[in-house]
Amino acid sequence: MSDLHIASVTKHFGETSVLKGVTLDVKDGEFISLVGPSGCGKSTLLRIIAGLETPTSGTIAIGGAEVTQLRAADRNLSMVFQSYALYPHLTVAENIAVPLQMRQMTALQRLPVLGGILPGARTHKDDIAQAVRHAAEMLEIAALLDRKPGQLSGGQRQRVALGRALVRDPAAFLLDEPLSNLDAKLRVQTRAEIAELHRRLKATFIYVTHDQVEAMTMSDRIAVMMGGEILQCAAPDVIYEDPDDIRVAEFIGSPKINVLPLERNGSALMLFDQVLNSHLSTESPKVMQMGLRPEALQLTQSKPHLTGRVVHLENLGSEVFAQVALDSNGSRVTLRAMPAQRHRLGLGAQVGLSFDLSAAIIFDAGGARLRHVEGAVTCAPEVA
Amino acid sequence: MVVLESSVAADVTKPKTDNRPARAGWGLVAPALALMVLILLIPIIVAGVLSFTNYSLGNAGFDWIGLKNYERLFTRSTYEKMFVATFTYVVTVVPISVGLGLGAALLVHSLGRIGDIYKTIYFLPVMATLLAMAIAWEFMLHPTIGMVNRTLEMACGTWFEVIPFFAGGCADGFPLWLGDRDYAIWVVCFIGIWQGFGFNMVLFLAGLTSVHRELYHAAEMDGARSGWERFWLVTWPALGPTTVFVVTISCIRAFQVFDTIEAFWPQGGGPNKSAYVMMFAIFEKGIQQNLIGIGSAITMLFLLFVMFLTLIQRWLVERKVHY
Ligand SMILES: Nc1ncnc2c1ncn2[C@@H]1O[C@H](COP(=O)(O)OP(=O)(O)O)[C@@H](O)[C@H]1O
Ligand SMILES: [Mg+2]
Numbered sequence: 001m002s003d004l005h006i007a008s009v010t011k012h013f014g015e016t017s018v019l020k021g022v023t024l025d026v027k028d029g030e031f032i033s034l035v036g037p038s039g040c041g042k043s044t045l046l047r048i049i050a051g052l053e054t055p056t057s058g059t060i061a062i063g064g065a066e067v068t069q070l071r072a073a074d075r076n077l078s079m080v081f082q083s084y085a086l087y088p089h090l091t092v093a094e095n096i097a098v099p100l101q102m103r104q105m106t107a108l109q110r111l112p113v114l115g116g117i118l119p120g121a122r123t124h125k126d127d128i129a130q131a132v133r134h135a136a137e138m139l140e141i142a143a144l145l146d147r148k149p150g151q152l153s154g155g156q157r158q159r160v161a162l163g164r165a166l167v168r169d170p171a172a173f174l175l176d177e178p179l180s181n182l183d184a185k186l187r188v189q190t191r192a193e194i195a196e197l198h199r200r201l202k203a204t205f206i207y208v209t210h211d212q213v214e215a216m217t218m219s220d221r222i223a224v225m226m227g228g229e230i231l232q233c234a235a236p237d238v239i240y241e242d243p244d245d246i247r248v249a250e251f252i253g254s255p256k257i258n259v260l261p262l263e264r265n266g267s268a269l270m271l272f273d274q275v276l277n278s279h280l281s282t283e284s285p286k287v288m289q290m291g292l293r294p295e296a297l298q299l300t301q302s303k304p305h306l307t308g309r310v311v312h313l314e315n316l317g318s319e320v321f322a323q324v325a326l327d328s329n330g331s332r333v334t335l336r337a338m339p340a341q342r343h344r345l346g347l348g349a350q351v352g353l354s355f356d357l358s359a360a361i362i363f364d365a366g367g368a369r370l371r372h373v374e375g376a377v378t379c380a381p382e383v384a
Numbered sequence: 385m386v387v388l389e390s391s392v393a394a395d396v397t398k399p400k401t402d403n404r405p406a407r408a409g410w411g412l413v414a415p416a417l418a419l420m421v422l423i424l425l426i427p428i429i430v431a432g433v434l435s436f437t438n439y440s441l442g443n444a445g446f447d448w449i450g451l452k453n454y455e456r457l458f459t460r461s462t463y464e465k466m467f468v469a470t471f472t473y474v475v476t477v478v479p480i481s482v483g484l485g486l487g488a489a490l491l492v493h494s495l496g497r498i499g500d501i502y503k504t505i506y507f508l509p510v511m512a513t514l515l516a517m518a519i520a521w522e523f524m525l526h527p528t529i530g531m532v533n534r535t536l537e538m539a540c541g542t543w544f545e546v547i548p549f550f551a552g553g554c555a556d557g558f559p560l561w562l563g564d565r566d567y568a569i570w571v572v573c574f575i576g577i578w579q580g581f582g583f584n585m586v587l588f589l590a591g592l593t594s595v596h597r598e599l600y601h602a603a604e605m606d607g608a609r610s611g612w613e614r615f616w617l618v619t620w621p622a623l624g625p626t627t628v629f630v631v632t633i634s635c636i637r638a639f640q641v642f643d644t645i646e647a648f649w650p651q652g653g654g655p656n657k658s659a660y661v662m663m664f665a666i667f668e669k670g671i672q673q674n675l676i677g678i679g680s681a682i683t684m685l686f687l688l689f690v691m692f693l694t695l696i697q698r699w700l701v702e703r704k705v706h707y
Contacts, residue, residue: 047601050601050605051604052601052604052605071604071609072601072604072605073604073605073606073607073608073609074609077605078605079601079602079605081598081601081602082598083596083598085596085598085599085601085602086602087599087602087617087618087621088621088622089621089622089624090621098603098606098617099605099606099607102606102607102608102613103607107613164602164606
């Protein structure tokens with residue numbers, strides 16, 4: 001069992017507080033992504049899990065045993081670094097063999113010439129060569145085993161780094177933005193391969209990325225981090241459809257979610273000067289925000305909730321994203337339309353937009369989710 | 385490169401025309417080539433030619449004496465002493481100053497802010513003129529009033545006398561250092577190390593800054609528990625090119641040792657010629673005694689050593705530490 005418990009971990013670098021109490025449970029075999037904008041402390045958290053950094057407070061436990069005081073080499077975790085961190089003087093085979101040599105052979109056995117004649121060294125060597133070959137075949141880099149890292153492309157180096165991580169059987173794999181140095185096409189391909197690898201190994205993966213698409217496509221669960229805190233940790237569809245915080249809603253999803261101001265006037269819910277619903281409890285806050293995904297907006301001619309002018313179009317072939325400047329306050333919303341509707345979306349065209357209130361995600365002025373307001377407005381019969 | 389490429393292009397398009405671009409290329413290279421021949425190659429060739437003669441500066445002519453100068457180098461006991469002194473110096477100073485330089489660099493590198501102070505202190509002897517420092521050392525090493533022997537004498541009468549060196553020193557007096565033929569070359573070696581390792585340290589420090597920090601973390605994750613293991617796995621291989629360079633530079637500097645010996649023993653190269661190194665021999669024969677022929681012969685030999693070292697360095701850089 002190698003489940004992981006991170007309990008109220010904080011980290012300060014001098015005066016600056018980088019992690020402000022992070023708690024996270026990772027189940028055995030789970031693929032969990034830490035996603036957030038750069039500088040939010042993802043790498044720091046991963047390095048604390050790895051043991052390369054000590055937390056200011058809080059504890060880490062792996063498989064039920066506390067490891068907070070244990071050094072990185074003794075935690076049985078593997079890590080893939082953003083820069084790959086391959087040993088430049090060793091061949092690919094030697095690079096992959098390092099973790100095994102360091103753990104299975106004594107310092108004497110590792111000596112270049114003398115080590116070879118010591119008892120046991122032979123069998124160790126054969127076992128290690130076997131394991132290296134196996135890992136290389138799994139990653140399809142068997143043909144590269146004799147090359148030095150300097151002779152490899154970025155994608156190949158990335159595989160070697162993966163090979164070095166999976167050649168032994170660690171409690172968990174930690175990956176720190178492993179795809180960020182690859183070009184877009186290779187990134188998509190490697191993304192699928194890492195997900196595949198996870199399914200095959202059934203091991204625990206903790207995957208750090210600033211790219212929400214990577215997180216959405218690969219993970220069992222996503223932990224969205226911002227400003228040194230985990231805002232929400234849930235399955236990708238939950239994070240997308242049911243965010244707890246407006247920052248989560250804004251970070252996940254591309255194009256970004258549309259945010260419109262709402263107001264409560266007595267028991268009426270107002271969007272600009274329109275009543276959307278009049279059954280609101282008077283305890284709800286006066287000022288609110290409404291999040292609407294681009295796909296929640298529809299083009300309409302009769303009784304539009306919003307009207308505006310198309311100011312920008314992005315045609316992706318299978319779908320069209322249009323930015324519409326609203327007549328009410330000039331702010332822009334993004335709409336997702338089907339290619340068939342393109343003729344209505346010429347630049348500068350006047351359009352009407354409507355939406356289903358049940359698709360709206362409502363937050364208070366500070367950004368916290370207001371589920372009870374949503375409940376009230378979707379259950380009650382609509383007036384508007 | 386550009387010149388070459390354009391000349392190729394010209395050849396392809398107009399196969400039979402004059403090769404003007406090539407000539408332009410030579411014209412552009414000419415100044416550098418001329419300077420190189422003039423100030424590097426000609427003096428060496430002249431010295432090579434002179435090493436087969438008995439020329440003295442001011443003489444109208446000279447006689448060809450064939451290999452006599454070289455024969456002398458390998459038969460006379462003075463020159464045997466020269467080789468012994470030179471190789472003793474090189475073999476002692478190079479490994480120790482490189483080792484100390486590396487050790488100091490690793491320590492200073494691990495210190496952070498305070499390291500800068502150490503860096504400055506260790507680098508001081510490099511910046512100071514060796515001639516001036518030699519005078520200071522001469523004072524300190526004076527047999528009777530020097531700081532070194534005064535300090536050693538304080539150990540007399542204490543348990544230090546168990547050590548044979550102190551026992552002998554207290555009974556018969558401590559060594560004369562610069563006046564003692566058993567100690568003279570070692571004192572010179574010591575000063576060479578003292579003066580040179582700071583320079584090596586700075587070179588190693590430059591090498592250390594280029595080691596990627598994540599490599600140490602990777603080594604730690606891979607199970608390298610001790611600093612020693614991480615040193616062998618990451619630091620030492622990364623310093624390979626630096627080390628080759630430092631060793632070569634140190635060797636050449638060691639072969640060139642001169643000013644300490646000139647400052648300590650202006651006449652003669654140490655007691656019983658025990659510190660009669662090559663550079664000093666060149667200076668003494670070629671300049672002081674105006675025996676240009678033999679001086680040139682030693683110079684040629686000196687160049688041979690340096691050339692040999694440089695070739696080894698090139699070979700190592702290309703074969704062993706290249707990645
Ligand atoms: N060793 C360190 N010393 C001081 N500040 C650090 C150190 N490591 C990281 N930080 C700071 O911590 C913050 C988070 O860093 P990091 O975890 O690398 O962010 P992320 O990986 O999410 O981009 C950054 O503002 C960074 O400047
Ligand atoms: Mg990072």
